[in-house]
Amino acid sequence: MFYHEFEWDDGNEPKVSIRASLEEVESAFYDRKKKTLRTYFNRYEMYARTGSGRYLFVVYQRKAGGIIRVISVRNMTRNNKRYYRRK
Numbered sequence: 001m002f003y004h005e006f007e008w009d010d011g012n013e014p015k016v017s018i019r020a021s022l023e024e025v026e027s028a029f030y031d032r033k034k035k036t037l038r039t040y041f042n043r044y045e046m047y048a049r050t051g052s053g054r055y056l057f058v059v060y061q062r063k064a065g066g067i068i069r070v071i072s073v074r075n076m077t078r079n080n081k082r083y084y085r086r087k
Helices: 013-017 022-028 078-085
Strands: 035-038 043-049 055-063 067-075
Touching: 013 022, 013 067, 022 043, 022 055, 043 078, 055 078
Parallel strands: none
Antiparallel strands: 035 043, 043 055, 055 067
């Protein structure tokens, strides 16, 4: 799936940029091996690798028109990496 646009504003940008650069987070969405799970309130959890090889856990919402709003991001835990690497 390709994403057209990312929604960054004063609500999510400062929170996300503490843990990763916005470009790095966006690059994780293009990981061919990413794993995505739908959760509650139309939110998704994504396990992915960035273009630089960093493992990230991302919570986001999909909006109309292919817009992605990132809610939270952190490094994957050991268990997260194990899940990501499973086939």
